[in-house]
Amino acid sequence: MEKKTIVTGVIGADVHAVGNKIIAYALEKEGFNIVNLGVMVSQEEYIAAALETNADVILVSSLYGHGEIDCQGLREKCDEAGLKGIPLLAGGNLVVGKQDFAEVEKRFMDMGFTKAYPPGTTIETTIADLKEILGLS
């Protein structure tokens, strides 16, 4: 079976690098092809990387609280760029402060994300969900 390709990165002006490095390492070990853009990634960079590598998923991390602002319009830009329907996942600490996650999730779904994850999502959950989304399990 062919390797699936995942673009990873931390969006916006966010420099939280630890989770990003760990996710990239763990997913690679799990057999995925990882294109890790690191921290401070713009919407355009995700899209360019996904197009270039023919990616199957874009995995957006945001830790610093401005995720809600930074993620606006990503789905639309994907659509325009010819990435219609590509799964967009978001996780980390997506908003400022401790908020009811059901509401946060709704806001991200409304923005066109495929899934949004609460703080502290384990790598096991991340891997299991990716496999499901990619029809690997």
Add this chain to the structure above:
Amino acid sequence: MEKKTIVTGVIGADVHAVGNKIIAYALEKEGFNIVNLGVMVSQEEYIAAALETNADVILVSSLYGHGEIDCQGLREKCDEAGLKGIPLLAGGNLVVGKQDFAEVEKRFMDMGFTKAYPPGTTIETTIADLKEILGLS
């Protein structure tokens, strides 16, 4: 001015001795005449001591949670014994668990107590209130 007499003790089956020893020590130092009955004091013992020493106040401590049961009827017994109107103060951890103190206070007032005190009442508050009740300040 004449020394005022205060009967102190821990009511019921309660053996919490530390606060009792410290209160007795502090009030004595403050110039009161203290009749300290120690722990595990019955209603009858308080009354007998108050009568015998012509006490001005009965100070009841209860820490272990059964205070609500142990204090029932004390005011009536005082009345019967000829101690009508003697100030009855209760303090410590008067009830089981963390409860709204306003309600606890009401229950103790309804039982005829002059005043009831929440957990952690400082010795400074205790002394100030005693002086007020005894018209010393």
Add this chain to the structure above:
Amino acid sequence: MELKNRKLTQDEFFKEREEVLQQWPTGKSVDLEKAIEYQQGIASAKRFGDKLAKAKAEGVTLIQPRAGVALYTEHIKLLQYLETEGEADLLPSTIDSYTRLNRYKEAEVGIEKSKESGRSMLNGFPAVNYGVDICRTVTSSLETPVQVRHGTPDARLLTEITIAGGFTSYEGGGISYNIPYSKNHSLASTIAHWQYADRLVGIYEEAGVSINREPFGPLTGTLVPPCISNSVAIIEALLAATQGVKDITVGYGQCGNLIQDVAAIRALNHLTREYLDKFGFEDVRVTTVFHQWMGGFPQDEAKSFAVISWGAAAAVLAKATKVIVKTPHEAMGVPTKEANAAGLKATKQLTSMLKDQSFVEIPAVVAESQIIKEEVTCILNKVEELGKGDYVQGTIAAFEAGVIDIPFAPSKFNAGKLMPARDNSGAVRLLDTGNVPLTPELKAFHRSKLEERAAFEKRPVSFQMVVDDVYAIGKGFLVGRPHGK
């Protein structure tokens, strides 16, 4: 017959037993043979002693709450919650105060009033009133070993009912459940009652059922010097072993100075082993329990978490086998189940996080524990001397003489001459040794430690220090300094 430290004969025990089982109607339902059979059916994973032995072997510290409410259905729910949500490794059933004083009628009233009012009107679980079957319902509803925790001078009937009821560990002792918990019980009477309880455990042991026994370490929980609590724990371990008990957890209540706290557990661990061996009890297993801060707690919940965590840290760094956990409601009253679980989770975080760190062998700890050992040896030598070799007689005489003396104890059989105070680093020292027979060197050591504090505070060593130290924690401090120090 004169009370001695010797194993009760079968005759003596069973004769006394007849009386004991008649103290309250539920006593009738205790059938020793069936109870042993029932206990034999309890799996190792649910046996207290086995879980402790495993923890000791692995060098980890287990966590255990206090908890008990009036209604048994609520009690089960509470314990299940602490087991799952609270991540408790070991469970308790804390007994209410009426039961502790054998006032079963008042406990019955408490049960009734609790049913009526919908809130627990008792400060614990009235096991005697419920009897064997309901106790079994409780213990069998849980995955985790359960212990009876109380404070009962005469606990004979409670012991019968709860062990038959499936509890696999039992707290208490003739000294530790008398002097801090009672005003009028003579030591002779409570030691005799606890010989009975220990003998009952011995009988179970002889039938192949091991019940863990735990002397109550912290005593009054307030400025108790380690040499006093260690001496009491060792004596109770010896008394229990004499009756055939084979699994003992000796305890200590946190004083607050880390070096002293680790040293106290270290000394307790070593000395209990030594004394048991000395008297031929090489086959008795010894584990240790560290009690988080047992004195007055801060009112504020966040501050309480800090006190709880500091106790958890000290327990792990001392490599205690288990730690008894307080809750953020401690200063207010019996905790809600949520508050109880919160205390447990905070503690679990540190028993996990610090499990690879040990302070047991650092030089300052070794030196401090050497002092405690010397002190305990002074005390226990005197106990032996007073008892002419008999630890029961010796103990009674020792309390009478103030050779053992527990600060702030309510008992009229306690001398109350010893006066503890903190030194300049917060360690508990002796301001007045009373009649505790320390060597002149040891006395001088205590004195010098307090003079150090006095110099720092620019005031003489005096009783005011003791009072200040009791108040200190309410103000957030360990050492009660005069204003502006």
Add this chain to the structure above:
Amino acid sequence: MELKNRKLTQDEFFKEREEVLQQWPTGKSVDLEKAIEYQQGIASAKRFGDKLAKAKAEGVTLIQPRAGVALYTEHIKLLQYLETEGEADLLPSTIDSYTRLNRYKEAEVGIEKSKESGRSMLNGFPAVNYGVDICRTVTSSLETPVQVRHGTPDARLLTEITIAGGFTSYEGGGISYNIPYSKNHSLASTIAHWQYADRLVGIYEEAGVSINREPFGPLTGTLVPPCISNSVAIIEALLAATQGVKDITVGYGQCGNLIQDVAAIRALNHLTREYLDKFGFEDVRVTTVFHQWMGGFPQDEAKSFAVISWGAAAAVLAKATKVIVKTPHEAMGVPTKEANAAGLKATKQLTSMLKDQSFVEIPAVVAESQIIKEEVTCILNKVEELGKGDYVQGTIAAFEAGVIDIPFAPSKFNAGKLMPARDNSGAVRLLDTGNVPLTPELKAFHRSKLEERAAFEKRPVSFQMVVDDVYAIGKGFLVGRPHGK
């Protein structure tokens, strides 16, 4: 002109200044003379450096939160709450991420969106957008000294505005606010920007106004070995002193092993003094700050309290001058004011309760701090060598060569070859020293410590340990053990 570690001339500074003040309209309102006058009017009790000096003299540890919200009225309320309810000794204003990256337009959008939505849409206080007057409104509404805390590679305008705005302490540095906080800024550029900021503080100093400066000690907050964070702190102290800064607080982020944590603060304290003296800065005052656990936090609030408390305890036992406090919401997001106050109160309890205990001179700490000192000396000698005596050139070259190497840093100017892992007691060691120039003896020491762990875990020393260590805390542990260990 080549970048060197030398004091900026008046000409250079004021020329650059013209540009800086034009970066955003609020820059225009900074009048240096009036600002100095304004600062001169701030009472000693409200001056950061004075309060630190007093604490250092008394041997106590002050507590300080992080806090900042988008709307200034809310920000004032928040800080007032932390001052009264939270019992904070020192206050912060944490700056939002857009401001940190000089994206003032986006910060403006954040302010607007916050007004609309009624909740703070920024993760901090956008001081530049507000300008001098509103900053003064903030600082003058409080009884307590206030510090600017951020993470800004180019903080020149922010420094101008906030110091004119009455803040008396300022965090950051050309390395510590670049490598952990940025991807593309060159070290040369950020060091230059921070020479400017330090020179500005120097100008205030020369006018008799002392502003406290604090390099950001914890760096990436994740498995940073003490020798790395200490080296960076000392370099930044030297660079700041060169520009005329006279009051410096050097910092360190808790690693979790108590001996190592106390040793790190001890070494930092001694070495900063030594190096400042060596270069003739005997008149620079040095204090220390300990950061409670800076890595990933547990989700559970009770468990977070335990982590917070453990950090508080370590800070006090290390006799740090102040401790930066986390909150029980850490894993979730920017805390509510209540959660923030709760973290503070837990910390206050222990800074009070343990203030009379010190671990600074226990043998294990002294030995560990000796090792850190040797390591730092290796690193700083190499920095001097690479820079031919110049610490700025040396630092830039050192990062290029991986002589200084910060784990998990996002910056492309960081080598990323060093690999840290915990030893069997949880102390952070070097699994791969990369190009950090330790002596063979020191390398062997690190290796042996990790072999000890490997033997215990029955697996080879490998990168998997690093990954396991990062995950460990999420599972409650310090050391990431393989299953069943």
